[in-house]
Amino acid sequence: MILNYKAIIKISGILIVILACLMLPSLLVSHIYGESDASNAFLASVIPMLVVGSIIIFTVKADFRHLKIRDGFAIVALCWTLSSLLGSFPFIISGYIPNFFDAFFETVSGFTTTGSSILTDIELLPKGLLFWRSFTHWIGGMGILVLTIALLPMLGLNGQRIVRAETTGPIFGKLTPKISESSKILYLIYFGMTILEILLLLPGDMSLYDAMINTFGSVGTGGFSNYNSSIAHYDNAYYEVVIAVFMLLAGTNFTLYYFALKSRWKDFFSDSELRLYLLIVTASMLLIALNLRFSGSYDTMGESVRFSFFQSASIITTTGYVTADFDLWPAFSKMVLFILMFIGGCSSSTGGGIKVIRILLLFKLLKRGIGIRLHPRAVISIKVNERPIPSDTLSGVVNFVFLYMGIFFVGTLLLSLENFDLITTASAVAACLGNIGPGFNLVGPVLNYSIFSDWSKFMLSLFMLAGRLELFTIILLFTRQFWNPDK
């Protein structure tokens, strides 16, 4: 047997029950707002899931001692796909998103914290469903943290090993034997961040419901809003600053917060990835603000900074919240945002994209390459935070970036069969693969993904999953090597 199917099925059973429980808050919201259609849809999803999940758990006998790397990849990929399938039930059953491919896209977009939507009028949906839609961001954000910090390193995903090698304190340095402990700390930080943002959003006229929606979208770096005009709906600079700061916090390496909790500020602020991240955000904000001001897009420097700060933070963290229709901005500002889409957040954050640490390593690789041209016999080691990076980690990074660019080009090629302009096409792929949300032109910040065919929506859903799971987890499943035990 190539895979340990029994174990995989049993884990699916557990996942189904957990997911049913995670739908209960949304059921409660529907009930509070007296939305019977949404309530019924949640009940019609939760009850069968609880039944089926329980049956699987109690009937399937699995041996978890013999899980191999292959099983690990299969389990991770299956969990995310299954969650997206089951999570789409309330949308389909309620009739608000009747098409399966639409509902699947919307749910994948939620769990992967992408925030791309196929809805043409978000505000038509009942509050309970919109709550579920945003809650998937929050679940996804936490899932990613546990996945990237606790589980993926076990599967030998080198890109993640960097994190361990770099930012480790006493606990994270020996992460593998203590998964449950480190997961607990992550949960606490994530919970704390969530509650803090909700509290900071409440003063003023934002309702608790809205505050929760916006918090789920920002700490998960998702970007779903309950308004068609996203955060621009409030037109409130205070909210924008709070949300932007929390997006940036969520895009920071969460293991650094461990240092912060221990008041090890030197370790926190000397982290090379964090410094580059802050540098990119600051530079992007300034460049865009200057460009906006001098091109006359806004009348004052203050307004230019306000919109450029929010949008830079939103795009680099791959959240996708919008306070201005940046598709109308001048080409330079758009190009800065387009580049930010590829860079993405820090490693071990809820953000997507290529990740800042990999960009940093690429720069160092290039610098070394230039040095070698001049001194062909030189041996130059690459260091981050004063520690040398092993060569297999570097190959992992190189492979990742090539695969990322490869999927981007091939994906754009396939999506171009829809015959929309190339900016729409390329930015849709970049925005889904990087888990961002809005792109440019026809998938711009005030528009949505409803223009695509079912087939394209399904493909974009796969790109969201691939981007979220650091590519290899999904790509592996499509290789001969994976399914052929002799290879």
Added chain:
Amino acid sequence: MILNYKAIIKISGILIVILACLMLPSLLVSHIYGESDASNAFLASVIPMLVVGSIIIFTVKADFRHLKIRDGFAIVALCWTLSSLLGSFPFIISGYIPNFFDAFFETVSGFTTTGSSILTDIELLPKGLLFWRSFTHWIGGMGILVLTIALLPMLGLNGQRIVRAETTGPIFGKLTPKISESSKILYLIYFGMTILEILLLLPGDMSLYDAMINTFGSVGTGGFSNYNSSIAHYDNAYYEVVIAVFMLLAGTNFTLYYFALKSRWKDFFSDSELRLYLLIVTASMLLIALNLRFSGSYDTMGESVRFSFFQSASIITTTGYVTADFDLWPAFSKMVLFILMFIGGCSSSTGGGIKVIRILLLFKLLKRGIGIRLHPRAVISIKVNERPIPSDTLSGVVNFVFLYMGIFFVGTLLLSLENFDLITTASAVAACLGNIGPGFNLVGPVLNYSIFSDWSKFMLSLFMLAGRLELFTIILLFTRQFWNPDK
């Protein structure tokens, strides 16, 4: 002294004299067609160049025994820049391209075999100047062959070492000690190819002059035409086939022709790079033809194949000749062409771009990367033509591709300050960096680069040079490491 300046100056003197001699055929053409303005411009360029060049040669005493790697890079970069500067004299002096930045752009575009033009009406220029414009392609094409096969490997450019490792027969296997001999063989092949194409173009109503222009543009993979509508001017399928076949031949690794000359057909046809190159050309042609036919762009399959074959060959070889306004084609066809712009020709051909061999190695690297995910302890070596590729060659390839993509993104960002749409901007950078010629939208196949400011034209000229000289030669000059002898 960081550089051996005397040697560099002496070589410049030699180059100036050679370049003056290379202008003589164009002077003759101007004379034959009785174009006194062009004749005078050539005389006013040639005579001072001969005088200055001779003075330098006879007065500067240089010691060529102590040339270092740094000097090698400086000489190569200087030769190309100086050629482009001096080569622009006839355009400026004649008054047909009065602006320096325009004339420099046009000449760089010629020597680098790019074929991008700032001329809004090519047909206004005298025949002598147009002959010079196309002749620079032919000179550039030969220069590149000598450079990439004979000189660059001495400078330790790993990307080129592949060629040596892969396609070497008895002569090319020991290339370095016999530069003059291998250069001679290259000249002969290049000359033979040139004469053969001219002869094949003559039957019919094409003049000798036109046949030479089109041949220079195709064997040099340049793409300058003497008509505004490029090869579409003739609307003749025979000419199109001849030109397309010669573009493809010029985009093939020239060292393979050595095997062909020795009737070693097995070595020729088993070359992995050649196979991938032919596969990409065939696949692109078929995909575009099907897309054109089924989108209704052309009425018959025959026409669709005719235009898709020519355009695929023209773009992958980075020539840039045009028989159809491909900017009007459906998005899928455009995206195929856009991807071909990055792939480019084979190594050691006159074509530009990333080069097929590097794409092949990237695929193999990715395949290995996927294998390592499943078998973390496995050691998998990468082979091309059944020979293992050393790891420093692989790092060279990786560095090259990252630098290429980096320049593309940064270049697009800088060019976006012109505030044209992003497709125009990105395709202009891709077309210049890859030495192709036409891009999309405002720099599309029936348009030109006159829309850009002088500063942008200068930047694009640098990109053409960087792309032509395999990036590092130009990029190195902008690094601290190069100018700081202690590093």
